[in-house]
Amino acid sequence: MIRFPWMRRTPAPGERREPDEAYEPYEEFRRIPPPILWIAVALALWGGVTLWDNTQAIAVGRSERAAQLAETPRHAVNSGAEIFQARCSSCHQSNAVGVRSAVPPLEGSAFVSADPEVVVQILLHGIDGPIAVSGRTFNGHMPNFSSVLSDEELARVASHVRRTWGGAEAPVTGAFVAAQRRRFPDRGAWRGGAEITSRLAPALAPQPEFVAPPTAAADAGVIRLINEGRGGAWACSSCHGVQGQGGGTVPRLAGLPSAYIVKQLNDYVTGARENESMAIVAKALSPAERRALGDYYARLRAPSTARPSLGGDIARGERLALYGDWSKNVPACFSCHGPSGFGVAPQFPSLAAQHPAYTASQLSAWVGGQRDNSSVDLMNTVSRNLSDADRRAVADYLATLPPNPASPPDDRP
Secondary structure (H helix, E strand, O other), X not given: OOXXXXXXXXXOOOOOOOOOOOOOOOOOOOOOOHHHHHHHHHHHHHHHHHHHHHHHHHHHHHHHHHHHHHHOOHHHHOOHHHHHHHHOHHHHOOOOOOEOOOEOOOOOOHHHHOOHHHHHHHHHHOEEEEEEEOOEEEEEEEOOOOOOOOHHHHHHHHHHHXXXXXXXXOOOOHHHHHHHHHHOOOOOOEOHHHHHHHHOOOOOOOOOOOOOOOOOOOOHHHHHHHHOOEOOEOOOHHHHOOOOOOEOOEOOOOOOOHHHHXXXXXXXXXXXXXXXXXXXXXXXXXXXXXXHHHHHXXXXXXXXXXXXXXXXXXXXXXXXXHOXXXXXXXXXXXXXXXXXXXXXXXOEOOOOOOOHHHHHHHHHHHXXXXXXXXXXXXXHHHHHHOOHHHHHHHHHHHHOOOOOOOOOOOOOO
């Protein structure tokens, strides 16, 4: 039965009053038992003391580490073993066994155990051509490190290699490296093991004959496209340079895998990769011309003109390239882009000696969706997981690497 307010009667004295519809039950305040209160206070005090103690320990540890680094000679921090791990192990492997049929081993190599000038000259100028090591022939394309490592750093890594895998005890000095640098100041890569043995170590076993690779300037039609362009499509060299070295936000093309270049040109045609200028150029080319351009730049040898320019943390960039950062789900750059960032055709371009402004701009484009022409969503995810500082760091680090060796036009998928 519904009762209206005027129908409710006033209860008589002593009579229990029934709660109305607006009644809300509540629990009376009860004091916290003193033992529980004491335990809570004790736990709070214990936590505060522990936190303060840990903070002090961290501060003391950092102070001691800073003092230790200040007292430690630079050569101990940047040892030959560390330089080898960062610069050489991605190709030769940490245990120096190399890669079968691709990268020669250092263990048991007569070149390593020869006079120190042999290792130093290889580090200074690189190798481009066949080399026989331990009875096996490798078509060597080793880059040089003359522009990315100082004389002292080259001396330390040469000493480490010769001591660890050549049995040499006498260290190589920075002065010795400087003298070797002056000995052949303007030369390019050594032409395989044959030239090394003839000029530096005649006592070593005979080496396979060096055969010059096909010249990149063989096709006159391709040269016209590069230097003159066609119709509304301007010349490739007008942006990428005569030697394909690029600059700023224009990428380096020299030494890129042919199949990768062709894929990018095709993507500009279909719109899978967006760039108004490149779309005009690519659409003016026939499929055969795109392939010919890819082959041309794949065979082109050119020194690096890239330099760190973004103020990135080079050490952080090196860690990202070599090891990644799994706390951010970022794999190592080299796990996909190949040893030393030389690239894996056709999907993964070489990163070594690429201009930092271009690398950083492409990473940003993957983040913003302006670029999305990968067969998988890998670069989109990786780029999003990198901070702006990380993108600058890895771009600047890659610019310090020697250029990847030019490859023959046989990398087609």
